[in-house]
Amino acid sequence: MNFEYLSIRCRHGHLEILDQTLLPHEEVWLNANEVSEMFDHIKRLAVRGAPLIAVAAVACLAVQASREGTTAEKLIKDTLHLKSSRPTAVNLMHMSDELTSQLRQSDPSSNPRDLVLKVAEDVIKKEVQMNQSMSRHGASLIQNGENILTHCNTGSLATPGVGTALGVIREAHRQGKNIHVYVDETRPLLQGGRLTAYELKSEGIPFTIICDNMAGFLMSQKKIDRVLVGSDRIATNGDFANKIGTYSLAVLADYHKIPFHLVAPASTVDPDCSSGNEIPIEERNPAEVLGVSGSQSVQWAPTGSNVYNPAFDVTPGHLVTSIILDTGIYDRQSIQNGSLHKLKFFDSEEK
Numbered sequence: 001m002n003f004e005y006l007s008i009r010c011r012h013g014h015l016e017i018l019d020q021t022l023l024p025h026e027e028v029w030l031n032a033n034e035v036s037e038m039f040d041h042i043k044r045l046a047v048r049g050a051p052l053i054a055v056a057a058v059a060c061l062a063v064q065a066s067r068e069g070t071t072a073e074k075l076i077k078d079t080l081h082l083k084s085s086r087p088t089a090v091n092l093m094h095m096s097d098e099l100t101s102q103l104r105q106s107d108p109s110s111n112p113r114d115l116v117l118k119v120a121e122d123v124i125k126k127e128v129q130m131n132q133s134m135s136r137h138g139a140s141l142i143q144n145g146e147n148i149l150t151h152c153n154t155g156s157l158a159t160p161g162v163g164t165a166l167g168v169i170r171e172a173h174r175q176g177k178n179i180h181v182y183v184d185e186t187r188p189l190l191q192g193g194r195l196t197a198y199e200l201k202s203e204g205i206p207f208t209i210i211c212d213n214m215a216g217f218l219m220s221q222k223k224i225d226r227v228l229v230g231s232d233r234i235a236t237n238g239d240f241a242n243k244i245g246t247y248s249l250a251v252l253a254d255y256h257k258i259p260f261h262l263v264a265p266a267s268t269v270d271p272d273c274s275s276g277n278e279i280p281i282e283e284r285n286p287a288e289v290l291g292v293s294g295s296q297s298v299q300w301a302p303t304g305s306n307v308y309n310p311a312f313d314v315t316p317g318h319l320v321t322s323i324i325l326d327t328g329i330y331d332r333q334s335i336q337n338g339s340l341h342k343l344k345f346f347d348s349e350e351k
């Protein structure tokens, strides 16, 4: 298996990830061949973003499977371990469920290598294609001269392709539309200020970073024409989980009558989740809120302060103007009519 994307690469069976906790100032590639290494990279967000987490996990499992003597039983155990690394993004769950289901059904005397490799290639290929499709659908909505607000990082650092919300922005720019992006810095881990800014800068797309709490004021000044965000899990009623702060933006956009779109691949829809109440929300280390961690750690809050640190929030579907998926653009009416129920990433999913 050989591939190379912006933040993950595999050459001659050697898998590496670009440590996103050190970006944009240091570009350090880390070994990710071992399941324990990959588990740690995912957990501490060295590799992150809903689609990329699934890609990273399955690529690591393909490396395991290519080793002499690896059994289906061992691979199932490894898959379930990686599945437990982060709870909210459903892409990792879809991949893990598909792989364990296929491994359980496989002939115990056969070598599981080809099966795992095929699932890995399938997941990666589909994610890249879905990125392309959704970015084209989304770009068709963008008008020349728009100021777009985005949150977190939804680009090539979060997927193996052009990205989700950031893919739409890239595609609109590629089409020659004159756009400008306001980037929410995205506390506590600053995926916007560090990672989205890094991607936009390297592509020459004009952008301005704002603190998360500035968005409402900019909207009141009519400086924002549209909001584009990604998602980690979409319920079939259109409620969705995304990086903490997304819900506040949706409420603000609704109040100021600004179009608010969610951009995601079909692999982010959870057919087993009928509403946002059922989405598990990851809670993270208080240290992330007490200060900043990374290459230059600083703690500014008093040691021992109480902290609540949910990594995601849930936005109710009625606040969304439309959901842009690789399969098309879904407005509120079509979601209410059940259009998300019909989507399935894998043909043979089993829990």
Ligand SMILES: CSC[C@@H](O)[C@@H](O)C(=O)COP(=O)(O)O
Residues within 6 Å of the ligand: 045, 048, 049, 050, 051, 089, 151, 152, 153, 154, 155, 158, 159, 164, 165, 191, 229, 230, 231, 232, 242, 243, 311
């Ligand atoms: C591909 S983008 C969708 C989301 O994965 C993105 O917006 C996001 O919330 C990522 O969270 P992270 O905690 O950085 O993995």
